[in-house]
Amino acid sequence: MKSGQSPIILWFRRDLRLSDHPALAAAVRSRRPIVPVFILDDQVQSLGAAPKWRLGLGLKAFAQSLEQTGSRLILRQGDALDVLCDLIEETGAGAVFWSRAYDPDAINRDKRIKAILAGQGTEVRSFAGHLLFEPWTIATKAGQPFRVFTPMWRSVHGRDVPSPELAPARLTAPQTWPATDQLVDWRLDQNMRRGACVVQPFVRPGEAAALDQLDGFLERIDKYREQRDRLDDVGTSDLSEYLALGEIGPRAIWHRVQNAGWTGASGSETYLRQLVWREFAYHLMYHWPDLLTNNWKSEWDAFPWNTDPDVPEVWAWRRARTGVPVVDAGLRQMYVTGRMHNRARMIVASYLTKHLMTHWKIGADWFADCLTDWDPAANAMGWQWVAGSGPDAAPYFRIFNPMTQRERFDPNSEYLHRWVAEGCTDPSATALAYFDAAPRSWGLSREDLYPDPVVNLREGRARALHHYKTRKDQ
Numbered sequence: 001m002k003s004g005q006s007p008i009i010l011w012f013r014r015d016l017r018l019s020d021h022p023a024l025a026a027a028v029r030s031r032r033p034i035v036p037v038f039i040l041d042d043q044v045q046s047l048g049a050a051p052k053w054r055l056g057l058g059l060k061a062f063a064q065s066l067e068q069t070g071s072r073l074i075l076r077q078g079d080a081l082d083v084l085c086d087l088i089e090e091t092g093a094g095a096v097f098w099s100r101a102y103d104p105d106a107i108n109r110d111k112r113i114k115a116i117l118a119g120q121g122t123e124v125r126s127f128a129g130h131l132l133f134e135p136w137t138i139a140t141k142a143g144q145p146f147r148v149f150t151p152m153w154r155s156v157h158g159r160d161v162p163s164p165e166l167a168p169a170r171l172t173a174p175q176t177w178p179a180t181d182q183l184v185d186w187r188l189d190q191n192m193r194r195g196a197c198v199v200q201p202f203v204r205p206g207e208a209a210a211l212d213q214l215d216g217f218l219e220r221i222d223k224y225r226e227q228r229d230r231l232d233d234v235g236t237s238d239l240s241e242y243l244a245l246g247e248i249g250p251r252a253i254w255h256r257v258q259n260a261g262w263t264g265a266s267g268s269e270t271y272l273r274q275l276v277w278r279e280f281a282y283h284l285m286y287h288w289p290d291l292l293t294n295n296w297k298s299e300w301d302a303f304p305w306n307t308d309p310d311v312p313e314v315w316a317w318r319r320a321r322t323g324v325p326v327v328d329a330g331l332r333q334m335y336v337t338g339r340m341h342n343r344a345r346m347i348v349a350s351y352l353t354k355h356l357m358t359h360w361k362i363g364a365d366w367f368a369d370c371l372t373d374w375d376p377a378a379n380a381m382g383w384q385w386v387a388g389s390g391p392d393a394a395p396y397f398r399i400f401n402p403m404t405q406r407e408r409f410d411p412n413s414e415y416l417h418r419w420v421a422e423g424c425t426d427p428s429a430t431a432l433a434y435f436d437a438a439p440r441s442w443g444l445s446r447e448d449l450y451p452d453p454v455v456n457l458r459e460g461r462a463r464a465l466h467h468y469k470t471r472k473d474q
């Protein structure tokens with residue numbers, strides 16, 4: 001029997017936090033008992049190795065913060081609708097709340113669940129939280145979705161962003177807790193093979209760590225505009241992993257950074273602009289869900305990409321053995337830390353799609369397996385932007401020259417030294433760690449010589465330009 005005081009099931013997904021959480025705040029305001037749940041459904045199961053492993057760490061940290069509020073995180077596995085129906089029956093819950101997701105699979109799943117549960121008399125409410133501006137709330141003057149970043153930035157940057165809610169100190173528990181799975185039994189780390197123990201020291205999961213990371217960044221935000229592209233410096237915020245799992249909310253970041261700007265911090269405006277790139281990616285994915293799988297500009301379908309993921313040069317790229325040091329450095333940084341500097345992402349993506357003329361989807365899939373900050377929208381947009389097939393993309397003739405990129409953004413080769421060991425008399429521990437992170441099946445050894453380039457950079461560039469130009473002239 002459902003009453004006004006029946007529990008609310010709070011279905012957590014990419015929102016593993018207590019503050020800046022509109023769905024949780026609404027549940028707390030209702031004064032009803034709350035049953036927090038995370039469901040291991042097919043969509044979670046299909047995550048790549050590194051994001052899935054990182055999710056496991058995030059869930060552990062989040063369960064601990066819930067315990068400090070007198071609550072628990074209930075873990076269940078299976079089809080999300082079946083799990084929610086079971087929990088409604090077991091707990092007598094009268095409502096299910098969640099934060100909205102915007103990728104096509106999640107939208108379809110959530111719509112179906114909402115319709116069925118509502119039909120059975122359960123109150124179902126979804127809330128904002130993952131974004132600053134939900135995709136349907138912003139449009140061009142003609143009422144169309146934005147296809148270009150700068151006009152979208154101009155349209156949103158003076159808008160009010162709701163203030164983030166404070167974390168609740170206590171959550172009302174249900175009279176009896178439903179049974180929960182054990183996180184270790186989910187084996188979210190099983191595909192990380194050797195990588196996990198290498199990546200672990202570079203990860204600080206959880207909301208408290210995210211807020212601490214933001215505090216640390218605000219102390220050096222003045223450097224952001226000048227340093228954000230430098231490969232050799234800690235110029236960026238490193239918040240992407242937290243944003244991807246929702247361990248921090250974008251509203252909280254927006255307000256803290258905006259306040260820093262009002263009190264004189266330079267770099268604040270540049271940083272907010274980057275946050276809006278994330279919004280742009282979600283805007284595109286929502287309005288054009290094909291962004292995740294197909295060339296956004298269909299004329300690129302005729303481009304002669306290599307679509308074979310198993311040719312030797314693509315394997316050399318995956319193994320970070322292309323013979324181009326800055327490309328290999330970026331890929332190794334990802335393998336060892338789970339993240340890669342944005343500048344390096346652009347360099348390695350340009351090299352794969354242009355010098356190796358390989359379809360961006362192959363690179364995007366590899367990132368989806370290796371990045372702990374993997375985000376469906378930002379990843380697809382980033383790859384299509386670099387390849388030239390995406391909205392507001394880099395023009396076809398913009399082919400990053402890895403050598404000049406390295407000279408500009410790593411002038412003293414510090415980044416190279418950090419990530420490439422071969423040929424170095426005094427290799428760094430991080431560079432050596434790559435050999436521990438790589439799967440044994442790759443057969444790599446610290447004693448290996450550095451490989452010759454898999455393509456001559458000049459020839460690779462000329463080949464790509466020739467094909468781009470031919471396509472353009474057709």
Ligand SMILES: Cc1cc2nc3c(=O)[nH]c(=O)nc-3n(C[C@H](O)[C@H](O)[C@H](O)COP(=O)(O)OP(=O)(O)OC[C@H]3O[C@@H](n4cnc5c(N)ncnc54)[C@H](O)[C@@H]3O)c2cc1C
Pocket residue numbers: 228236237238239240241243244274275276277278279281340341342343345346349367371373374375376378379380382383386
């Ligand atoms: C090929 C390619 C793939 C990418 N894949 C991902 C991905 O899977 N997940 C991901 O979060 N980002 C991705 N990015 C975007 C960007 O590289 C990262 O967001 C950034 O490196 C994260 O580091 P940071 O938090 O220190 O960034 P900061 O410079 O501190 O930026 C702050 C925040 O703004 C957002 N942001 C910054 N730049 C971008 C951008 N270009 N696109 C979208 N959002 C941005 C991120 O949320 C980031 O945390 C990709 C970029 C490229 C070129």
